[in-house]
Amino acid sequence: MVETLSADRPPARIDDEARRTQPRVRTGVHFMLGDHACAEGALAAGLDFFAGYPITPSTEIAEHLATRMPEVGASFVQMEDELASMAAIIGASAAGARSLTATSGPGFSLMMENVGLAAMMEVPCVVANVQRASPSTGLPTMVGQSDILQARWGSHGDYGIIAYCPASPQECFDLTVEAFNAADRYRVPVFILMDEIVGHMTERVIIPEASEIPHVPRKKPDFSPGAKRFLGYAADDDLVPPIAHAGEGYKVHMTGLTHDEKGYPAMSPDTHHQLVNRLVDKIRLNASAIERYEEFELDDAEVVVVSFGCTARSARRAVREARAAGIKCGLLRLITVWPFPEGRIRRLVEAGKVQRFVVPEINLGQLRREVERLTNLPVRRLNHAGGSMPKPDEILELIRS
Amino acid sequence: MSAIDITLKTAANEHPIDHLLRADRLPHILCPGCGIGTVIHGYAHAIAASGIPEDNHVCVSGIGCSGRAAGYVNVDSYHSTHGRALPFALGIAVHRPELKVTVISGDGDLSAIGGNHLIHAARRNVDLTVICINNFNYGMTGGQVGPTTPIGARGTTAPEGAVEAPFNLPYLAKATGAVFVARWTILHVREFQDAVLRAMQKKGFCFIEVLAPCPTSFGKSNKIGDGLHEVEIYRERCRIENGAANIEDFDIDLVDETKPIVVGNFVDIERKIFQAHKR
Numbered sequence: 124m125v126e127t128l129s130a131d132r133p134p135a136r137i138d139d140e141a142r143r144t145q146p147r148v149r150t151g152v153h154f155m156l157g158d159h160a161c162a163e164g165a166l167a168a169g170l171d172f173f174a175g176y177p178i179t180p181s182t183e184i185a186e187h188l189a190t191r192m193p194e195v196g197a198s199f200v201q202m203e204d205e206l207a208s209m210a211a212i213i214g215a216s217a218a219g220a221r222s223l224t225a226t227s228g229p230g231f232s233l234m235m236e237n238v239g240l241a242a243m244m245e246v247p248c249v250v251a252n253v254q255r256a257s258p259s260t261g262l263p264t265m266v267g268q269s270d271i272l273q274a275r276w277g278s279h280g281d282y283g284i285i286a287y288c289p290a291s292p293q294e295c296f297d298l299t300v301e302a303f304n305a306a307d308r309y310r311v312p313v314f315i316l317m318d319e320i321v322g323h324m325t326e327r328v329i330i331p332e333a334s335e336i337p338h339v340p341r342k343k344p345d346f347s348p349g350a351k352r353f354l355g356y357a358a359d360d361d362l363v364p365p366i367a368h369a370g371e372g373y374k375v376h377m378t379g380l381t382h383d384e385k386g387y388p389a390m391s392p393d394t395h396h397q398l399v400n401r402l403v404d405k406i407r408l409n410a411s412a413i414e415r416y417e418e419f420e421l422d423d424a425e426v427v428v429v430s431f432g433c434t435a436r437s438a439r440r441a442v443r444e445a446r447a448a449g450i451k452c453g454l455l456r457l458i459t460v461w462p463f464p465e466g467r468i469r470r471l472v473e474a475g476k477v478q479r480f481v482v483p484e485i486n487l488g489q490l491r492r493e494v495e496r497l498t499n500l501p502v503r504r505l506n507h508a509g510g511s512m513p514k515p516d517e518i519l520e521l522i523r524s
Numbered sequence: 525m526s527a528i529d530i531t532l533k534t535a536a537n538e539h540p541i542d543h544l545l546r547a548d549r550l551p552h553i554l555c556p557g558c559g560i561g562t563v564i565h566g567y568a569h570a571i572a573a574s575g576i577p578e579d580n581h582v583c584v585s586g587i588g589c590s591g592r593a594a595g596y597v598n599v600d601s602y603h604s605t606h607g608r609a610l611p612f613a614l615g616i617a618v619h620r621p622e623l624k625v626t627v628i629s630g631d632g633d634l635s636a637i638g639g640n641h642l643i644h645a646a647r648r649n650v651d652l653t654v655i656c657i658n659n660f661n662y663g664m665t666g667g668q669v670g671p672t673t674p675i676g677a678r679g680t681t682a683p684e685g686a687v688e689a690p691f692n693l694p695y696l697a698k699a700t701g702a703v704f705v706a707r708w709t710i711l712h713v714r715e716f717q718d719a720v721l722r723a724m725q726k727k728g729f730c731f732i733e734v735l736a737p738c739p740t741s742f743g744k745s746n747k748i749g750d751g752l753h754e755v756e757i758y759r760e761r762c763r764i765e766n767g768a769a770n771i772e773d774f775d776i777d778l779v780d781e782t783k784p785i786v787v788g789n790f791v792d793i794e795r796k797i798f799q800a801h802k803r
Contacts, residue, residue, distance in 0.1 A: 172615065172618065172619050172800075174614075192800075198618050200800050202611060202644075203640055206611070207608070207610075207611035207640075208611070210604060210605065210611035210612040210641075211614050212615060213604075213615065214602070214611065214614065214619075215615030215619040216615070217602060217612075218620045219619065244602075348579070368600075369600040370580060370582065370600065370620050371600075373600070374598055374601075375600050375601070376594070376601045376602075377601075378602075378603035387548075387549055387595070
């Protein structure tokens, strides 16, 4: 028998209808993949535009957003490569969008060209890099933490940068929200340096009410277009200039060339020196407001483990076991690796209790260099080139030695 | 009297497109005889004639002499990285579809380092107007050959003459999905301007190649003495074939003086324009 359609029984496409009514902020308690939590964090932060290229182990971010963004009226674009992805999110942000791309090592390398453009043009944007074992194609499906220094120095020239390292799916959500706020606050590209283990880990994620999601707006011109000349690169005391977007009438000009306060190319060493110093200083001098770290059992610690991302999970267990064995040991877990919390490490050293540091990481010593340059105390290392995570026992052994 | 003083005289003396140029950026960096100024002139006139509010026009460029075009037009303008003007422009066009985004860049920027983005922007049919200034070489870096340099033409990286087959850019744009494709030269001031206007008023990926002299770099290696000399070549050899279907035959050969340079509005079709996956 053929079913007939009637007014009281419309040809409802229930799936589509239900999807359309999905909220932007999925308030509630979830059992969620790290990559998906990053995507949900971006949506909660007001993501307007995503451009990306598939790459393991970040692909779930793009796949999740390809479903979720149309539900909330935001734009998802799969680009032809990572060069284009990075350029597109800068363009969209210059037109006012909160924009995101997601990638992993090889794609992160390709994005470095336009990371420099975003830094120089001071266009806020967020890049999630789910780190895998590198260099080159490396171990695409296995964990790495070896993009730490690339995140800081990857594009040519000097500039300031912010990078968050989530250690759990919950932090993938929370820190993605924070990344968008920091990007807009400081007009800077911001990285979420995830790793394959955190990205592919499923844990409880609590998403708060939409009204409880912190939102830091961009600093805008304080006059109407045409009233006077808008200076998009005249910074206030915090070294962050206001931004106007395409189509708002301020006739902005943005360039990757060295530029003056109007944004016009200015080919002079003095202008260049001043501009590049400001790009570095706006992060350096605001570092105490940006830096995030977690302290665990640090007060009387004689051995301090410095760790981040998935490795910090093993480190916490090792510290707990060391404490149970009577060793005065603590953990400094870096939530921002950039800016690197130099001040906190200096204070630990100056307090005189610490006898040595232990730095486990899934690379051959990138973060250890940062610790070593701040202290003459011994810095013990535990390194694996990638594909495997340091085990608590291995870290404990180093704490004991 | 400085250049700025000259341009900012009384309103009575103002040229119709003065307000569309960033007069405070003059004098410009372009060489005598360069064709880029004529292209900017045509773009500015098309903006004025477009009926689209000037605040809704956006100009994006890449790197190189042609890439400097965005810096001289008084609309929201972005001078992006080498080759990346199209994806940068896509970001703007997708996020703010009501804006009319025009990409002005060079042949090397758009078809060599940015070649991948060109074919994919055309394939997607992103709503962009692209003005590709083709001067057959990399001018800003001093006259190296590129993917549009005709076989036999010389450049600093091909002192004996280019040996690689060049792109026929209108054919490439048509084959990859552009809905409007034209080729003009800076001699064809009015036709070029009308083509830009047509592209601005059309939805979808519109590609206009405009041939322009580069006497300083391309000319010096190829016995084309000055800008006027190259414009004379256009006058003698250009043949207008609007609507021609066989644009695959319209390669440009500057060495063989018997071959015509075919110009015209070649493609003007309708195709579904790109939209991000919105419901």
